[in-house]
Amino acid sequence: MKINHNYLNLKESYLFSLIAKKVNDYKQQNPEKNVIRLGIGDVTLPLVPAVLGAMHNAVSEMGSPHTFKGYGEEQGYSFLRQAVCDYYARKGVMLDKSEVFISDGAKSDLGNILDIFDADNTVIIPDPVYPVYVDTNIMAGRKIIFINGSVENNFLPLPDEKTKGDIVYICSPNNPTGAVYTKEQLKIWVDWALERQAVILFDSAYEAYIRDENLPTSVYQIPGAEKCAIEFCSFSKTAGFTGTRCGYTVIPQALVRTNVPLNKLWLRRQTTKFNGVPYIVQRGAEAVFTEIGFLQVKEQIRYYLENACIMADTLNELGIWFTGGKNSPYIWLKCPNNMSSWEFFDFLLNRCSVVGTPGAGFGDNGEGFFRLTAFGNKGNVVEAMERIRKVLI
Amino acid sequence: MKINHNYLNLKESYLFSLIAKKVNDYKQQNPEKNVIRLGIGDVTLPLVPAVLGAMHNAVSEMGSPHTFKGYGEEQGYSFLRQAVCDYYARKGVMLDKSEVFISDGAKSDLGNILDIFDADNTVIIPDPVYPVYVDTNIMAGRKIIFINGSVENNFLPLPDEKTKGDIVYICSPNNPTGAVYTKEQLKIWVDWALERQAVILFDSAYEAYIRDENLPTSVYQIPGAEKCAIEFCSFSKTAGFTGTRCGYTVIPQALVRTNVPLNKLWLRRQTTKFNGVPYIVQRGAEAVFTEIGFLQVKEQIRYYLENACIMADTLNELGIWFTGGKNSPYIWLKCPNNMSSWEFFDFLLNRCSVVGTPGAGFGDNGEGFFRLTAFGNKGNVVEAMERIRKVLI
Numbered sequence: 127m128k129i130n131h132n133y134l135n136l137k138e139s140y141l142f143s144l145i146a147k148k149v150n151d152y153k154q155q156n157p158e159k160n161v162i163r164l165g166i167g168d169v170t171l172p173l174v175p176a177v178l179g180a181m182h183n184a185v186s187e188m189g190s191p192h193t194f195k196g197y198g199e200e201q202g203y204s205f206l207r208q209a210v211c212d213y214y215a216r217k218g219v220m221l222d223k224s225e226v227f228i229s230d231g232a233k234s235d236l237g238n239i240l241d242i243f244d245a246d247n248t249v250i251i252p253d254p255v256y257p258v259y260v261d262t263n264i265m266a267g268r269k270i271i272f273i274n275g276s277v278e279n280n281f282l283p284l285p286d287e288k289t290k291g292d293i294v295y296i297c298s299p300n301n302p303t304g305a306v307y308t309k310e311q312l313k314i315w316v317d318w319a320l321e322r323q324a325v326i327l328f329d330s331a332y333e334a335y336i337r338d339e340n341l342p343t344s345v346y347q348i349p350g351a352e353k354c355a356i357e358f359c360s361f362s363k364t365a366g367f368t369g370t371r372c373g374y375t376v377i378p379q380a381l382v383r384t385n386v387p388l389n390k391l392w393l394r395r396q397t398t399k400f401n402g403v404p405y406i407v408q409r410g411a412e413a414v415f416t417e418i419g420f421l422q423v424k425e426q427i428r429y430y431l432e433n434a435c436i437m438a439d440t441l442n443e444l445g446i447w448f449t450g451g452k453n454s455p456y457i458w459l460k461c462p463n464n465m466s467s468w469e470f471f472d473f474l475l476n477r478c479s480v481v482g483t484p485g486a487g488f489g490d491n492g493e494g495f496f497r498l499t500a501f502g503n504k505g506n507v508v509e510a511m512e513r514i515r516k517v518l519i
Numbered sequence: 520m521k522i523n524h525n526y527l528n529l530k531e532s533y534l535f536s537l538i539a540k541k542v543n544d545y546k547q548q549n550p551e552k553n554v555i556r557l558g559i560g561d562v563t564l565p566l567v568p569a570v571l572g573a574m575h576n577a578v579s580e581m582g583s584p585h586t587f588k589g590y591g592e593e594q595g596y597s598f599l600r601q602a603v604c605d606y607y608a609r610k611g612v613m614l615d616k617s618e619v620f621i622s623d624g625a626k627s628d629l630g631n632i633l634d635i636f637d638a639d640n641t642v643i644i645p646d647p648v649y650p651v652y653v654d655t656n657i658m659a660g661r662k663i664i665f666i667n668g669s670v671e672n673n674f675l676p677l678p679d680e681k682t683k684g685d686i687v688y689i690c691s692p693n694n695p696t697g698a699v700y701t702k703e704q705l706k707i708w709v710d711w712a713l714e715r716q717a718v719i720l721f722d723s724a725y726e727a728y729i730r731d732e733n734l735p736t737s738v739y740q741i742p743g744a745e746k747c748a749i750e751f752c753s754f755s756k757t758a759g760f761t762g763t764r765c766g767y768t769v770i771p772q773a774l775v776r777t778n779v780p781l782n783k784l785w786l787r788r789q790t791t792k793f794n795g796v797p798y799i800v801q802r803g804a805e806a807v808f809t810e811i812g813f814l815q816v817k818e819q820i821r822y823y824l825e826n827a828c829i830m831a832d833t834l835n836e837l838g839i840w841f842t843g844g845k846n847s848p849y850i851w852l853k854c855p856n857n858m859s860s861w862e863f864f865d866f867l868l869n870r871c872s873v874v875g876t877p878g879a880g881f882g883d884n885g886e887g888f889f890r891l892t893a894f895g896n897k898g899n900v901v902e903a904m905e906r907i908r909k910v911l912i
Contacts (some may be wrong), residue, residue, distance in 0.1 A: 127685040127718050127776050128637035133784050168589035178582045181799065182575060188763065189571045195762035196561035230623060230794070237792030238631075241658065244521035261791045265634065292520040325520050369588035369798045370581065383520050391526050398654045399630030401623070404800055405762045406574065 132267040139257060141487035145471070152475050161475075162510040164437075164498045165483040167301070169366045171426045176419030177365060177410045184409035195405040200397045202228025202374070206408045209415040210374050219346040225389060227375045227396060228403050228411075231367075232331045232360040235375045237262040238399070239327065239356065242391040243293060250291035252283050254302055254488035254495070256329070259295045275491050281305045281449050281458065285318040294319065296345070297329035299336060302488045302497040303458040304434075304450015306341050312348045319354035323383065326355040331373075334364040334427055336453040352378035356388065363455065365414045365423045372403055372411040430455050433500035433507045440511040444518050455500040458485065462518055470496050478513040525660040532650060534880035538864070545868050554868075555903040557830075557891045558876040560694070562759045564819045569812030570758060570803045577802035588798040593790045595621025595767070599801045602808040603767050612739040614769060618782060620789060621796050621804075622766045625724045625753040630655040631792070632720065632749065632768070635784040636686060643684035645676050647695055647881035647888070649722070652688045668884050674698045674842050674851065678711040687712065689738070690722035692729060695881045695890040696851040697827075697843015699734050705741045712747035716776065719748040724766075727757040727820055729846040745771035749781070756848065758807045758816045765796055765804040823848050826900045827893035833904040837911050848893040851878065855911055863889050871906040 145165065153161060173181075187193035201207070207226040214221045229235040240262055249263050253272040263270055271291055275281035281303040285294075296315060298307040307315075319326050328345040336343050345351045360373035367373075377389040403411075413419040431452075438451035441459055448459035461470035467484035474480045474496075485495030500507070538558065546554060566574075580586035594600070600619040607614045622628040633655055642656050646665040656663055664684055668674035674696040678687075689708060691700040700708075712719050721738040729736050738744045753766035760766075770782040796804075806812040824845075831844035834852055841852035854863035860877030867873045867889075878888030893900070 127716055128640055129776055129779055129781070129784060130635050130637050133635065133787060134779070136787060170584070170587070170589070172584050172587040173581045175582070178578055181578045181581075185571055185574045185578060185799075188566045188574075189568070191563070191565050194563070194565040194759075196563070196759075197761045233794050234792060242523050242526065244523050247521055258791055265788070265791070323520055366587075366589075368590045368794075371794060371797045383522055386522055386527070388522070391522060394526060394529060395658070398651055398658070399627060401626050401764060402762075404764045404797060406578075406799065407797055 130265065132265050135264050136261055139487070141484070145481065145483070148471070148475060149481055152479075156479070159479040161479045161481060162502070162506045163481045164502060164507070164510055165481045166501055167499055168368050169363060169430075169501050170503065171366055171429065173366050173370065173410070174419060174422035174426065176413040176416055176422050180413035181406050181410040184406040188406065198402045198405060198408075200400050200402045201393060202226070202403060203405070203408050206412050207374075209412050213415055214344065214346070214376075217344055217347065219344050221346075221376060222379065225376055225378050227377065227392065228408060229373045229375055230371045230403050231362060232329060232358040232373045233258055235373065236327065236329060236358050238395065239358075239375070239392065240266055240268075241395050241399075242388060243325075247292035248290065250289065250294040252295065252297075252300075253490055254281070254485060254492035255295070256297060256301045257488065272489070275303065275305075277447065277460065282307055282311060284311060284314050289318065290322075291324060293325050293327060295327050295329065297331070298342075299332040299450070299454035299456070301332065302456055302483070302485065302492070304454035304456035305458070306336060306338075306453045308340070309342050309348060312342055312345060312351075316345070316348045316351045316354060320350050324354065325381070325383070325388070326351070328355050328357045330357055331360045332363055332454055332456075333359060334423070335431060335455055337431065338453055341453060346376070346378070352380045354381065356381065361411050361414060364427070365411075366426065367411070370407055370410060372407050429504065430500045433502060433504055436504070436507050436511055437498055437500065440515055444515065446518075451500075457498040457500070459496050459498065461494055461496050464494070467493055467496055474514070477517045478510065480510045480513060523658065525658050528657050529654055532880070534877070538874065538876070541864070541868060542874055545872075549872070552872040554872045554874060555895070555899045556874045557895060557900070557903055558874045559894055560892055561761050562756060562894050563896065564759055564822065566759050566763065566803070567812060567815035567819065569806040569809055569815050573806035574799050574803040577799040581799065591795045591798060591801075593793050593795045594786060595619070595796060596798070596801050599805050600767075602805050606808055607737065607739070607769075610737055610740065612737050614739075615772065618769055618771050620768045620770065620785065621801060622768050623764045623796050624755060625722060625751040625766045625768075626651055628766065628768045629720065629722060629751050631788065632751075632785065633659055633661075634788050634792075635781060636718075640685035641683065643682065643687040645688065645690075646883055647674070647878060647885035648688070649690060649694045650881065665882070668696060668698075670840065670853065675700055675704060677704060677707050682711065683715075684717060686718050686720060688720050688722065690724070691735075692725040692843070692847035692849070694725065695849055695876070695878065695885070697847035697849035698851070699729060699731075699846050701733070702735050702741060705735055705738060705744075709738070709741045709744045709747060713743050717747065718774070718776070718781070719744070721748050721750045723750055724753045725756055725847055725849075726752060727816070728824060728848055730824065731846055734846060739769070739771070745773045747774065749774065754804050754807060757820070758804075759819065760804070763800055763803060765800050822897070823893045826895060826897055829897070829900050829904055830891055830893065833908055837908065839911075844893075850891040850893070852889050852891065854887055854889050857887070860886055860889055867907070870910045871903065873903045873906060
């Protein structure tokens with residue numbers, strides 16, 4: 127029996143284990159210090175009442191033979207797919223229910239979607255990047271080309287006439303940089319993909335954080351994207367579903383390659399290798415789109431964005447270059463005084479008892495940068511910024 | 520961009536859509552008839568009180584900042600993995616928590632596990648078979664060899680000196696045949712795999728239906744299996760989780776190929792392409808293993824097995840050959856009077872208003888056979904058997 131030898135080419139990531147070790151060591155040596163974590167990529171606010179109510183109801187339904195639900199459609203219940211369509215309609219994007227697939231999260235589908243593509247494709251991935259894009263392609267042995275994010279392009283790389291590839295990942299608002307493509311910039315990617323018959327894998331997991339009405343919250347707001355893009359979204363950061371697990375993937379019927387609709391391939395993949403998301407969870411997700419549910423999750427997002435705003439204000443005051451923070455829960459900053467990512471990590475930890483994430487963990491171009499996240503408690507964010515201001519001003 | 524061309528080799532299955540069409544036509548022509556379905560592979564009894572209580576509690580926990588759960592470990596919460604270990608310990612199988620991975624169902628993991636194997640492996644699949652084994656391997660372009668189930672071997676095929684392959688699927692109790700391997704028979708497969716360094720993918724989704732204490736409920740009850748087998752189990756048929764979605768996969772640390780522990784490869788796959796099962800669902804699954812929860816689900820299994828027993832009694836009375844029905848919710852019968860699978864389907868529908876599943880839908884060797892399932896209502900099962908007895912006696 128031969129193992130998938132591509133797995134042996136994966137690099138072990140020691141990013142988060144090294145962070146944990148350094149923080150633990152620091153805490154042991156400084157037990158009196160109140161360490162504030164601005165590095166976590168997980169939400170902290172509980173599920174909103176509308177979602178909780180819907181899930182309690184659904185659990186009760188599962189207890190009666192008249193309302194019990196067994197196997198559902200692998201692609202998700204019609205009620206939730208319709209709610210997603212209605213949400214997109216409010217963005218000016220008209221979808222058919224058959225174009226929406228309910229998933230257990232964007233991460234799963236971003237990995238599993240690769241099943242429908244040949245291993246012999248060249249993949250374009252921005253650097254810095256969410257590491258899952260890279261690892262899932264290494265696992266399949268695909269050729270990867272990195273496209274550079276930098277201060278010069280505000281970490282929003284664009285293709286030029288030399289950019290060649292078959293599949294490209296775009297995450298906007300971006301993790302880790304918080305940068306958001308404009309419609310004009312996204313159009314450059316869409317036109318590029320249309321010309322080359324490439325496919326854009328568009329990760330819109332943070333779209334709900336966009337407050338600027340001129341910025342696109344879906345790739346399908348760009349004409350022609352329905353012929354070249356698959357969009358992945360999630361309730362994780364929109365509604366605090368990181369431990370509840372639900373997302374959705376959109377594959378337009380118009381997206382056809384070598385005469386095969388990719389929607390049909392993905393449906394076949396899902397009906398064969400997936401059995402759908404729990405009924406209880408789908409009912410919870412549906413509640414996110416109700417009038418009251420939507421107001422409740424918007425309030426949580428407002429809370430996180432206020433944290434981002436507090437951090438952004440401090441960085442502006444200190445004259446530190448950064449992206450994100452306005453339409454994103456992430457802030458990506460240039461380490462002051464030309465410190466490396468890990469030097470700044472140690473500096474923040476030792477001088478301020480504040481923990482963030484070294485940018486070097488997200489790719490070569492992340493060296494010298496640093497990620498802060500807005501998912502913490504407001505009081506802690508204020509306190510952390512006060513400490514940072516004191517040592518850097 | 521090149522699509523995965525292996526998908527084009529998949530056969531469309533019209534089994535269940537053809538059944539649905541025939542039943543609908545019959546109902547339209549015979550609106551006065553009470554059609555009884557003995558073909559569904561889905562449970563019908565609601566979740567048990569212990570599970571419902573645990574899930575209500577978990578939903579409430581998600582509503583408080585003090586008990587809210589964000590991302591959990593991809594391989595599942597420790598409390599549930601420990602509960603699985605304790606369950607196995609009662610079977611005499613000692614597992615470490617690190618050997619248990621909580622999944623969203625056996626179907627998902629049975630498909631996704633193939634990620635860790637090279638495409639260049641030969642797969643042995645029994646015929647007749649659960650179609651997912653075949654399709655997931657066609658998707659990856661693997662070579663498939665079928666091994667024949669027949670009346671002669673009671674639909675429990677075994678390897679001989681000529682059987683060559685790298686990966687073999689064993690489902691016991693079997694879907695669709697309901698046949699169960701004895702320990703002696705399983706030992707032949709384990710010894711075969713150990714000798715050839717092959718890997719057994721053991722689907723034990725129906726293990727909870729085994730009442731005969733001499734029959735193995737886990738492949739690890741066979742010495743040496745920990746060095747050659749991966750086991751997939753599910754709460755779907757054990758506790759009615761078909762719409763709640765939870766299962767588990769066991770990969771022993773002792774299972775090593777080309778110096779790589781397969782457990783490590785799978786952990787890497789899951790942490791990269793999966794984000795775990797909802798907290799609420801894992802708490803529900805944990806409740807299945809409590810004393811009261813276990814009694815409650817055993818009572819449901821007893822109900823289904825009683826249905827199977829009623830069907831078996833009728834078939835015995837009519838002198839119809841069959842497997843299953845004793846330690847399985849499935850009955851696999853030889854169509855009487857040498858009818859083909861579809862002929863018998865039409866016969867049952869038109870003469871008895873009873874719906875089952877033609878065996879031909881599960882592979883070439885299924886032709887001339889027929890599957891009945893025990894997941895229906897007892898009154899209906901009694902009535903259906905009465906009708907069948909009348910026309911066949």
